[in-house]
Amino acid sequence: xxxxxxxxxxxxxxxxxxxxxxxxxxxxxxxxxxxxxxxxxxxxxxxxxxxxxxxxxxxxxxxxxxxxxxxxxxxxxxxxxxxxxxxxxxxxxxxxxxxxxxxxxxxxxxxxxxxxxxxxxxxxxxxxxxxxxxxxxxxxxxxxxxxxxxxxxxxxxxxxxxxxxxxxxxxxxxxxxxxxxxxxxxxxxxxxxxxxxxxxxxxxxxxxxxxxxxxxxxxxxxxxxxxxxxxxxxxxxxxxxxxxxxxxxxxxxxxxxxxxxxxxxxxxxxxxxxxxxxxxxxxxxxxxxxxxxxxxxxxxxxxxxxxxxxxxxxxxxxxxxxxxxxxxxxxxxxxxxxxxxxxxxxxxxxxxxxxxxxxxxxxxxxxxxxxx
Amino acid sequence: xxxxxxxxxxxxxxxxxxxxxxxxxxxxxxxxxxxxxxxxxxxxxxxxxxxxxxxxxxxxxxxxxxxxxxxxxxxxxxxxxxxxxxxxxxxxxxxxxxxxxxxxxxxxxxxxxxxxxxxxxxxxxxxxxxxxxxxxxxxxxxxxxxxxxxxxxxxxxxxxxxxxxxxxxxxxxxxxxxxxxxxxxxxxxxxxxxxxxxxxxxxxxxxxxxxxxxxxxxxxxxxxxxxxxxxxxxxxxxxxxxxxxxxxxxxxxxxxxxxxxxxxxxxxxxxxxxxxxxxxxxxxxxxxxxxxxxxxxxxxxxxxxxxxxxxxxxxxxxxxxxxxxxxxxxxxxxxxxxxxxxxxxxxxxxxxxxxxxxxxxxxxxxxxxxxx
Numbered sequence: 001x002x003x004x005x006x007x008x009x010x011x012x013x014x015x016x017x018x019x020x021x022x023x024x025x026x027x028x029x030x031x032x033x034x035x036x037x038x039x040x041x042x043x044x045x046x047x048x049x050x051x052x053x054x055x056x057x058x059x060x061x062x063x064x065x066x067x068x069x070x071x072x073x074x075x076x077x078x079x080x081x082x083x084x085x086x087x088x089x090x091x092x093x094x095x096x097x098x099x100x101x102x103x104x105x106x107x108x109x110x111x112x113x114x115x116x117x118x119x120x121x122x123x124x125x126x127x128x129x130x131x132x133x134x135x136x137x138x139x140x141x142x143x144x145x146x147x148x149x150x151x152x153x154x155x156x157x158x159x160x161x162x163x164x165x166x167x168x169x170x171x172x173x174x175x176x177x178x179x180x181x182x183x184x185x186x187x188x189x190x191x192x193x194x195x196x197x198x199x200x201x202x203x204x205x206x207x208x209x210x211x212x213x214x215x216x217x218x219x220x221x222x223x224x225x226x227x228x229x230x231x232x233x234x235x236x237x238x239x240x241x242x243x244x245x246x247x248x249x250x251x252x253x254x255x256x257x258x259x260x261x262x263x264x265x266x267x268x269x270x271x272x273x274x275x276x277x278x279x280x281x282x283x284x285x286x287x288x289x290x291x292x293x294x295x296x297x298x299x300x301x302x303x304x305x306x307x308x309x310x311x312x313x314x315x316x317x318x319x320x321x322x323x324x325x326x327x328x329x330x331x332x333x334x335x336x337x338x339x340x341x342x343x344x345x346x347x348x349x350x351x352x353x354x355x356x357x358x359x360x361x362x363x364x365x366x367x368x369x370x371x372x
Numbered sequence: 373x374x375x376x377x378x379x380x381x382x383x384x385x386x387x388x389x390x391x392x393x394x395x396x397x398x399x400x401x402x403x404x405x406x407x408x409x410x411x412x413x414x415x416x417x418x419x420x421x422x423x424x425x426x427x428x429x430x431x432x433x434x435x436x437x438x439x440x441x442x443x444x445x446x447x448x449x450x451x452x453x454x455x456x457x458x459x460x461x462x463x464x465x466x467x468x469x470x471x472x473x474x475x476x477x478x479x480x481x482x483x484x485x486x487x488x489x490x491x492x493x494x495x496x497x498x499x500x501x502x503x504x505x506x507x508x509x510x511x512x513x514x515x516x517x518x519x520x521x522x523x524x525x526x527x528x529x530x531x532x533x534x535x536x537x538x539x540x541x542x543x544x545x546x547x548x549x550x551x552x553x554x555x556x557x558x559x560x561x562x563x564x565x566x567x568x569x570x571x572x573x574x575x576x577x578x579x580x581x582x583x584x585x586x587x588x589x590x591x592x593x594x595x596x597x598x599x600x601x602x603x604x605x606x607x608x609x610x611x612x613x614x615x616x617x618x619x620x621x622x623x624x625x626x627x628x629x630x631x632x633x634x635x636x637x638x639x640x641x642x643x644x645x646x647x648x649x650x651x652x653x654x655x656x657x658x659x660x661x662x663x664x665x666x667x668x669x670x671x672x673x674x675x676x677x678x679x680x681x682x683x684x685x686x687x688x689x690x691x692x693x694x695x696x697x698x699x700x701x702x703x704x705x706x707x708x709x710x711x712x713x714x715x716x717x718x719x720x721x722x723x724x725x726x727x728x729x730x731x732x733x734x735x736x737x738x739x740x741x742x743x744x
């Protein structure tokens with residue numbers, strides 16, 4: 001079940017905006033065209049707004065339409081009705097486009113736009129890109145939906161991407177995303193054999209699972225959210241294998257807790273790693289690198305270098321290439337680190353993000369200069 | 373300039389749907405939460421609908437909100453206002469998500485969903501996938517916008533995909549889509565050296581441009597729309613080079629006209645090709661393989677095999693993997709061809725389609741059996 005929203009919009013020449021009467025005339029013409037698709041359409045209510053005119057229309061079958069005329073030169077039409085699983089659409093996308101074109105041509109409008117019908121109901125289908133564009137996913141099932149102490153955790157099924165982990169309503173990783181993990185770890189470029197590795201976060205288990213294939217000496221993973229691991233262990237085995245099943249083995253250990261607590265402990269104990277992976281929150285999109293999340297990012301970076309061997313590397317994901325300002329701010333923070341660091345970056349198109357993502361490899365400048 | 377539409381929806385337990393009074397109470401609670409973000413919010417109008425209750429609200433700055441309660445157990449909230457280029461959003465996506473979460477938690481709703489703000493205005497940002505899901509593109513400029521005798525032609529600029537050809541409001545090819553052309557022609561697998569090739573359609577010039585790099589004997593391209601070629605020659609040179617600049621050279625010729633007319637002429641003249649490319653319309657999404665477009669597809673296939681050498685191949689694009697029914701219908705048509713044909717297919721993720729696309733290679737069964 002879902003409510004269907006059909007959205008169209010049009011722009012018109014400033015010279016055609018006219019007075020109240022002519023605005024109402026244009027809205028009436030819109031109504032006439034709409035009536036071909038929604039017989040019995042009637043105006044229920046209309047009002048002048050601060051910047052134009054609004055009209056509410058009713059058609060049989062509880063189809064409610066708003067037509068809004070903006071004096072700035074825009075018209076929006078929103079058509080909304082309930083559609084049961086078995087019901088035909090009252091207006092197909094093909095008909096929507098037809099309506100759009102007939103309005104543009106008959107009303108001599110400058111430009112028309114119509115969106116594929118939006119489905120609003122109990123299965124979330126819409127997720128944002130890093131730069132907050134909307135992407136509709138072919139999600140047909142919710143497999144898991146719980147709120148932990150830390151976040152809202154969902155696992156949904158996408159026809160094209162397989163099962164997908166969604167944290168706080170953001171797409172996190174899908175079964176189709178091996179490229180994400182392989183780019184984060186730079187498979188084939190970095191050599192993990194016999195290395196000591198610390199993963200900060202990584203609760204989906206994919207990074208741990210792939211790293212273990214490279215025969216490291218030992219991997220410790222610090223994940224705060226027990227429920228994320230339970231959910232992924234149940235629904236994401238194609239990306240995490242069985243590594244979340246046992247929390248300890250001869251070559252890895254999963255510690256459930258705040259990674260900062262354990263990093264501080266490692267600093268105190270003098271424990272060192274060849275690699276630290278920052279598989280935590282994304283770099284935020286904000287105007288300035290301030291606030292709680294940025295403080296957290298800086299603390300993570302500083303602490304990580306305190307547990308890295310002199311030649312060690314900090315590996316992390318950044319953000320979408322669509323957010324250059326956010327990436328620049330992150331690089332600025334890297335520039336302020338002690339010890340001085342150098343970084344490389346690479347990108348990969350991540351299927352479940354529907355965009356090109358940036359990954360960073362950060363190392364002590366001295367080690368880079370010595371080429372180790 | 374654009375109108376911004378902020379859409380939220382919620383689902384609730386059937387037991388909480390209640391009577392008219394309780395529905396109005398829930399809508400009032402929604403209003404109270406909304407007021408935190410839209411101070412001065414007032415109800416302008418409300419009405420009972422066939423399946424619930426609708427309320428129109430006004431806030432200063434000509435922000436108009438509709439809250440609709442569906443007796444089927446859904447609530448939709450649509451917030452709409454005009455936003456000039458320089459204006460801040462009245463409700464950021466972060467705030468929308470905050471509002472969604474506070475409503476779900478305080479009203480004890482089952483599920484909430486909120487979309488990134490939709491931008492409705494003179495630049496089309498929304499295009500459908502093959503299965504009619506909405507994808508928002510990072511389009512910031514319209515470079516070309518004309519209607520030819522045959523179709524509406526636009527070239528727009530996407531920040532991530534470069535310039536993109538849009539025909540009748542469907543994304544066609546972008547500068548980032550070399551993989552599309554290379555998969556269509558199976559670069560590295562097919563050998564075009566000294567071959568005779570016929571392209572049906574292909575007005576963007578990309579296929580011709582890439583084929584010429586493979587040193588064929590001669591390529592003839594049959595494209596109906598002069599304006600498409602003019603537009604691409606001006607704005608898509610990174611994918612078509614200068615092949616659309618001259619219509620004739622020693623190794624290719626572009627014929628402006630209906631490809632069926634020329635195919636019939638070639639059949640009459642006995643002209644034969646090693647490859648025919650069907651770079652025309654996509655396979656339609658329809659319930660049955662009937663109608664004008666399917667007839668056209670069948671005619672193209674039959675005529676193509678009449679101008680192909682016995683060992684020749686028909687190469688074409690199919691549709692998105694998200695439309696298996698449509699692909700099956702196409703394959704059924706292939707099964708009915710005379711001579712009997714065999715086909716192979718391959719897929720590639722096409723950046724500007726934002727999905728995996730299927731490409732077909734069709735050949736006379738006898739030639740396949742003889743392995744030529």
